[in-house]
Amino acid sequence: MTTFSAVRTTGIYCRPGCGAKPLAENVRTFSLAAAAEAAGYRACLRCRPYRVAQTVSDELPELVCRAVQLIIAGVLDGSGEEALGAQLGFSARHLRRIFFEHLGVTPDQFARSRRAHFARRLLDDSDLKIADVAFAAGFGSLRQFNREMREIFRASPRELRDGRRRSDRLVADGGLVLRLPYDPPYDWDATATFLAAHAIPGVESVEDGVYRRTVSIDGDPGLLEIGPGGDDHLLLKAHLPYWEGVIHIVDRAARLAGLHFRPARRGPGAWGPFEVAVGAVVRDQLAEQEAYAVLRKLVEVHGMPVPGLGHGLTHAFPSAEALAGDELIGPLAQEVAAGNIRFEGQSTELLIRSLAEVPGVSVAAACQVALRVR
Ligand SMILES: [Zn+2]
Structure with a gap:
């Protein structure tokens, strides 16, 4: 599991292995980047912690895990914590308390951080227009997108896009290419072999280590391709009817590839x-x-x-x-x-x-x- 460390004196948080060792008494650790942000820390510009896989402890109570799963599925996109609580049979207040106690963030803060991180990766990796990035990441409006990116990254989406690293950009022929980050060790070959053995003919195929499948997004067809990328990520190529809510499609693709937010539950998942x-x-x-x-x-x-x-x-x-x-x-x-x-x-x-x-x-x-x- 990734542990993020934040340094009180600088106000910056990092992924493991970045930079010099600060005095231990000045360091606070967080299991989620969102929790470091909620505590007022800013992402390190060098190690860019928003680009690594975020996982949670396997010891978490079932209620918290189910809440995380529902948030990842988009429950908080258009509605508030009350709706999330109602689905789980608890008051929003109780949910907030137990969520904060175990993860160091409220459900809302967690959802906002995920959206902002996903949008940041799209700004870095893709050539999607800024308005498309906002809706792909699940923001309700451009205004909300601008405000939340400024809060978390201290810069506007336009500034972030202009300042991206050239090597991050992934070139696509018509589709959208994205990195699916993971915590090594992870065995894509074994996953692809499993998916090949369980493939539904006409719907899924595995060729030369690349998994492809058709999808239906609200009745419109699309195509997803998942293949090896690097030491710590797979590459997802998506051909979709529109960009709205791509964040949830990418999450489903990651789960299909076995990249679950609970490390103990790794193993090939399901698209449908x-x-x-x-x-x-x-x-x-x-x-x-x-x-x-x-x-x-x-x-x-x-x-x-x-x-x-x-x-x-x-x-x-x-x-x-x-x-x-x-x-x-x-x-x-x-x-x-x-x-x-x-x-x-x-x-x-x-x-x-x-x-x-x-x-x-x-x-x-x-x-x-x-x-x-x-
Ligand atoms: Zn760093």
Whole structure:
């Protein structure tokens, strides 16, 4: 886990291994960059701590972890801490208290810091227009974007873009390229091998160590590519219908690649939990070749066609509603469509139990799903 150190005398916080060792009595440590910022410290210009993976302790209470997960999913984008508390069954006040006690930030401060850091990385790495960066990072307005970037980085988005390092810029041919930072050790090859073995034909492919998949963003198709980048990051290339809320797409891509904010939960995740469940159930019931044929057919008959992609990618994965009438997968699809199975926001045990109650879903398949969607 990354520990950030802040120096009282300079007011600056760093990632590990940066600069000279200050007197220990002047150093405060934080597990989150957001907490250092909330305590009034500014990011070091040399080591740029906003560019490293942020993880939390595995010892955190479940409530705090679920809150973090919901914030990452965007619950605080358009609404306040009351809405977050309501989803978890607690008052905003209680949530703020327990959140601050364990992470050193309030939920709002955590969400603001994440948005600002993501926007900073887009300003550094991409050529997206400044207005597009604001909406990609989940800011509600340009004014809010300007204000919060000034608060956290002491500079306007325009100044930050003008002052970026030339080597940060990633050139894209039409898409958006971004770094997905991780804390080594991390094994992309093993992850890609796993994803290849569990791929849904027509929707996902792995070639030469690069994972590609179709996505459907509010009904519009897109394409994501994840591949190796460097010692401490993967590269994500995204072709999307629009830039709004890209921060959440990038987070989902990072989770799919196994870069979870809880280090103990590393391991390949899911882009779409329903899709993973369908793959697991079909492969649990049928031999590999037959399962492949059945999955391909489900996708071709019920999925949205996405032409011209190559790499064997042809469709976006169908919705639960679209598969509700299928003989093999219908019972599961109906339960998911009716909202009786919630993949997020409940405990692993409950998820496994609710999945395994569905006709045709074995406990083994349910466990496999739970392992990937946690
Ligand atoms: Zn530093």
